[in-house]
Amino acid sequence: xxxxxxxxALLILFVIYLIRCSLEEKKLWRNLKKSLTENCGKPSTKKYxxxxxxxxxxxxxxxxxxxxxxxxxxxDLDLDRVFQSMDFTLSAAGEESLYTMLRCPVFEEDTLKERxxxxxxxxxxxxxxxxxxxxxxxxxxxxxxxxxxxxxYLDDVEQxxxxxxxxxxxxxxxxxxxxxxxxxxxxxxxxxLLCINMVTxxxxxxxxxxYITTFAYFIRILKVTEEFSAHPIEILKPWMEQIAAGRAxxxxxxRFSSVLxxxxxxxxxxxxxxMDYLRMGxxxxxIKFNTMLREAKKYKQxxxxxxxxxxxxxxxxxxxxxxxxLPDYTLPEFGQKGLxxxxxxxxxxxxPVANSVTLTKGMLLTGSNASGKSTFLKxxxxxxxxxxxxxxxxxxxxQTDFYxxxxxxxxxxxxxxxxxxxxxxxxxxKRIIDAGKxxxxxxxxxxxxxxxxxxxxxxxxxxxxxxxxxxxxxxxxFAATHDVELTKLLEDAYENYHFEERIENNEISFPYQLCxxxxxxxxxxxxxxxxxxxxxxxxRAEKRASDFxxxxxxxx
Numbered sequence: 001x002x003x004x005x006x007x008x009a010l011l012i013l014f015v016i017y018l019i020r021c022s023l024e025e026k027k028l029w030r031n032l033k034k035s036l037t038e039n040c041g042k043p044s045t046k047k048y049x050x051x052x053x054x055x056x057x058x059x060x061x062x063x064x065x066x067x068x069x070x071x072x073x074x075x076d077l078d079l080d081r082v083f084q085s086m087d088f089t090l091s092a093a094g095e096e097s098l099y100t101m102l103r104c105p106v107f108e109e110d111t112l113k114e115r116x117x118x119x120x121x122x123x124x125x126x127x128x129x130x131x132x133x134x135x136x137x138x139x140x141x142x143x144x145x146x147x148x149x150x151x152x153y154l155d156d157v158e159q160x161x162x163x164x165x166x167x168x169x170x171x172x173x174x175x176x177x178x179x180x181x182x183x184x185x186x187x188x189x190x191x192x193l194l195c196i197n198m199v200t201x202x203x204x205x206x207x208x209x210x211y212i213t214t215f216a217y218f219i220r221i222l223k224v225t226e227e228f229s230a231h232p233i234e235i236l237k238p239w240m241e242q243i244a245a246g247r248a249x250x251x252x253x254x255r256f257s258s259v260l261x262x263x264x265x266x267x268x269x270x271x272x273x274x275m276d277y278l279r280m281g282x283x284x285x286x287i288k289f290n291t292m293l294r295e296a297k298k299y300k301q302x303x304x305x306x307x308x309x310x311x312x313x314x315x316x317x318x319x320x321x322x323x324x325x326l327p328d329y330t331l332p333e334f335g336q337k338g339l340x341x342x343x344x345x346x347x348x349x350x351x352p353v354a355n356s357v358t359l360t361k362g363m364l365l366t367g368s369n370a371s372g373k374s375t376f377l378k379x380x381x382x383x384x385x386x387x388x389x390x391x392x393x394x395x396x397x398x399q400t401d402f403y404x405x406x407x408x409x410x411x412x413x414x415x416x417x418x419x420x421x422x423x424x425x426x427x428x429x430k431r432i433i434d435a436g437k438x439x440x441x442x443x444x445x446x447x448x449x450x451x452x453x454x455x456x457x458x459x460x461x462x463x464x465x466x467x468x469x470x471x472x473x474x475x476x477x478f479a480a481t482h483d484v485e486l487t488k489l490l491e492d493a494y495e496n497y498h499f500e501e502r503i504e505n506n507e508i509s510f511p512y513q514l515c516x517x518x519x520x521x522x523x524x525x526x527x528x529x530x531x532x533x534x535x536x537x538x539x540r541a542e543k544r545a546s547d548f549x550x551x552x553x554x555x556x
Contacts, residue, residue, distance in 0.1 A: 058146020086322035094314025105388035367499035403444035
């Protein structure tokens with residue numbers, strides 16, 4: 001009798017625990033929905049675990065295009081931070097799709113306008129947006145794995161046999177039967193068999209764990225795509241029809257999978273904990289994996305298409321949320337050679353200064369340190385990438401053509417290969433010149449302080465010729481320099497612009513406003529004066545600089 005009372009008490013406690021977990025989960029979903037409704041238009045506050053960005057890049061590594069943003073350009077423009085600022089996704093599929101999109105500019109306006117259709121729809125229909133985001137949250141993320149990394153290598157996974165698993169299950173069944181005749185001996189045998197299975201479980205599961213995670217994730221996607229039918233959105237119909245056609249092929253793949261694999265990425269349900277122990281003891285997920293592997297290999301391309309389609313839809317929602325977080329933005333207009341931008345600003349800068357520019361040939365940018373040259377180059381380069389990826393530019397207007405974007409800006413010595421700064425720089429510049437010759441699309445390039453790693457005479461001589469090469473018909477070049485000599489040597493190939501500083505009451509400030517013409521201020525000499533250098537030294541330096549500007553050569 002005491003055992004029955006104890007069992008009943010434990011059962012009641014377990015039911016209470018289940019109810020509590022269910023209530024907590026419902027509260028979690030309510031809070032998420034409230035956050036999605038109230039925080040739209042606010043900057044992204046998404047946090048990333050260490051190494052997460054490398055995982056997110058998995059889809060890009062498998063799908064990169066010829067004109068993808070290369071590593072140098074990506075790092076120069078701090079595009080990891082840009083990506084994080086626009087990442088409002090709630091699933092790994094959406095996360096990886098958005099990253100790939102930002103990394104792979106397109107060169108067809110029709111593709112961008114197709115994206116705009118979905119972006120605009122979800123911006124104008126917040127209820128549908130929230131509904132879809134809640135569904136994507138059910139899909140969730142994959143932890144340390146990229147789903148695409150393992151789908152790509154499914155064909156290399158050896159098809160396992162379930163014979164040993166079935167043998168152990170048969171022995172366990174016999175042990176259970178034995179319990180009715182000899183409870184003590186039967187329980188002992190059953191415990192031994194369970195322990196053996198648990199010991200072998202982790203070794204076998206470790207080898208296929210990424211694929212189990214991938215399959216479980218794909219099952220969640222399939223389940224959510226079915227829930228879409230309860231919330232039909234007319235504009236998504238073409239994509240949903242594609243998904244439905246692919247989903248029909250995975251009936252055998254999904255059979256019994258809901259019992260074997262966790263379906264809800266946000267769940268804290270203790271049933272999942274119980275199921276984990278059952279998997280360890282009975283190997284049910286290992287058995288199911290071998291069945292699923294055959295189906296996954298057979299329909300691998302359909303699996304990829306479904307995941308990519310779902311990711312694409314969520315990426316469009318995320319871009320709309322990013323637009324809402326910007327103080328101002330415009331849709332780019334293509335078909336105009338060069339660049340015409342009005343009130344262009346950098347989206348990562350708090351209270352940025354906007355600048356306007358119209359160019360039909362390259363720009364040579366001069367000005368003092370900290371005056372805004374590098375930031376302006378990064379602003380234009382980033383704007384061009386955003387124009388050709390998310391069809392959104394932080395500006396009042398933006399008219400240009402399609403370009404492959406390259407930069408050579410934030411370089412450093414390569415200790416791994418013992419390469420000096422100069423070697424790293426000339427290799428970086430050569431890749432741009434080569435791209436201008438080899439790429440089928442024109443190149444837009446950005447160079448900050450060309451050849452700063454060598455002496456003055458050779459720097460000016462080599463810089464002149466390199467920048468001339470970067471001003472050929474197939475390349476639209478922006479370059480910043482401290483070498484005023486280049487403004488005269490290259491005035492036929494480049495339009496001169498500059499940033500300047502202001503010195504008032506022995507204090508220096510920067511308006512960050514782009515000005516036409518070459519820089520003519522010499523704040524370095526004036527700073528010497530502000531720090532108390534001798535007046536005679538200041539005057540001699542001023543005269544020497546003035547003589548050079550007038551005569552084009554240095555006086556002795």
